[in-house]
Amino acid sequence: xxxxxxxxxxxxxxxxxxxxxxxxxxxxxxxxxxxxxxxxxxxxxxxxxxxxxxxxxxxxxxxxxxxxxxxxxxxxxxxxxxxxxxxxxxxxxxxxxxxxxxxxxxxxxxxxxxxxxxxxxxxxxxxxxxxxxxxxxxxxxxxxxxxxxxxxxxxxxxxxxxxxxxxxxxxxxxxxxxxxxxxxxxxxxxxxxxxxxxxxxxxxxxxxxxxxxxxxxxxxxxxxxxxxxxxxxxxxxxxxxxxxxxxxxxxxxxxxxxxxxxxxxxx
Numbered sequence: 001x002x003x004x005x006x007x008x009x010x011x012x013x014x015x016x017x018x019x020x021x022x023x024x025x026x027x028x029x030x031x032x033x034x035x036x037x038x039x040x041x042x043x044x045x046x047x048x049x050x051x052x053x054x055x056x057x058x059x060x061x062x063x064x065x066x067x068x069x070x071x072x073x074x075x076x077x078x079x080x081x082x083x084x085x086x087x088x089x090x091x092x093x094x095x096x097x098x099x100x101x102x103x104x105x106x107x108x109x110x111x112x113x114x115x116x117x118x119x120x121x122x123x124x125x126x127x128x129x130x131x132x133x134x135x136x137x138x139x140x141x142x143x144x145x146x147x148x149x150x151x152x153x154x155x156x157x158x159x160x161x162x163x164x165x166x167x168x169x170x171x172x173x174x175x176x177x178x179x180x181x182x183x184x185x186x187x188x189x190x191x192x193x194x195x196x197x198x199x200x201x202x203x204x205x206x207x208x209x210x211x212x213x214x215x216x217x218x219x220x221x222x223x224x225x226x227x228x229x230x231x232x233x234x235x236x237x238x239x240x241x242x243x244x245x246x247x248x249x250x251x252x253x254x255x256x257x258x259x260x261x262x263x264x265x266x267x
Contacts, residue, residue, distance in 0.1 A: 003248050005187035006127040007180075007208070009198035010138040010148070013218050014124070014238075015114035024113055031105040041092055046106075050082045051141060075176040077167045079103060079142060103168075106142040110151040117218070119239030121157055126242055128160040130249060133187035135163040137179055137196065139203060145169040162186065174200075175207025184211075195248070197241070201227045216244055 008014055018024075028046045032039065080099045087094045128134050136148060143151075148164040163186035165179055172178040180196075187194060191212035198204020199218045202225040208215040209229050217231035218238070233244040 001192050002250075003193055003195070003245075004131075004133060004189040005135060005184070005194035006124075006132040006245070007135050007137045007183050007187075007194060007196045007213075008124065009174075009196075009200070009204050009218075010110075010136055011114075012117075012199040012220055012222065013197060013204075014117055014120040014136075015110055016117050016220075017115045019113040024108065027108045027112060028106060031108065032102075035101055035105045036097065041090065044090065045086065048086055050086060051077065051079070072176075075173045077171055077173050079168050103142045103144070104147065107147040109154055111154045116155075118237040119241065120237075121155070123238035123241040124157060125160045127245070128162075130245075133162045133189065134160060135165060135183045135186050136161060137165045137174065137183045137198075137204075139167045139173050139179075141168070143168055174203040175210070177207070177211055180207060180211050180213070195232070195245070197238070201225060201229075201231075205229065205231045214248065216241070 019027075025043075025046050029042055032042050032046075080103065083099050083102060084094065087097070124134055136152070138148060140148070143166050145164050145166050148166050149158060152158045152161055152164075163183070165183045165186070167173045167179060170178050170182055174180075180191075184191065184194060195214035195216060196204055196208035197216045197218060198208075199220050199222070201217060205215040205217050206227045206229050209231075214232045216233045216235060219234050219236055235241060235244065
């Protein structure tokens with residue numbers, strides 16, 4: 001089977017080392033002041049816990065039962081409704097607040113608050129140079145597809161990316177199959193023709209494997225949910241990616257490495 005697509009998670013897969021909470025909050029305050037002026041609710045809103053997380057036990061359910069109604073609801077994402085509910089619960093009106101403008105204002109650019117994982121950007125370019133369609137598949141709160149694209153323009157990597165899939169824009173969070181179905185559609189690939197790289201066993205690895213994709217786990221120190229599935233490979237950073245993927249590409253990509261992105265074209 002010819003491999004056609006490489007999918008990457010973003011947070012703690014391509015970027016890591018997040019800025020301190022105080023810095024994140026100050027950048028968000030500055031953005032809110034620019035859009036709405038001084039408002040007394042800024043700090044409370046910035047510190048709020050919005051939305052909900054996927055249940056911790058769902059991943060142990062057999063695949064044919066994993067999309068039941070309760071778990072479907074748990075993976076649904078409705079960011080603007082969550083914003084609206086927060087203002088309602090805080091007894092604040094939104095007549096003079098454009099929630100879409102608020103959402104965009106809350107998307108602090110990634111290059112201001114994180115750093116690349118070792119080898120990550122070179123690995124993305126390596127995949128692109130070896131004929132793979134590269135798609136970012138990321139769970140977000142406020143970031144939509146447009147904001148994700150802007151992050152990677154700022155990083156100077158957008159030319160190596162063929163598409164982005166954000167949970168805000170799709171309306172579902174990984175591991176819901178809607179996220180992966182959209183990525184496969186963008187790449188023009190079937191599940192067996194794609195692989196996923198991510199740091200979360202539950203969201204990234206399980207989500208991809210359930211659809212028949214290969215999956216590479218980027219191991220971190222973060223606590224992981226227990227899942228009844230194994231990744232096809234495990235790496236600590238993305239300098240290791242070519243060694244894992246080259247055998248999947250076949251003979252045409254033998255002897256390639258991160259320092260040899262054009263190796264596939266050699267006789």
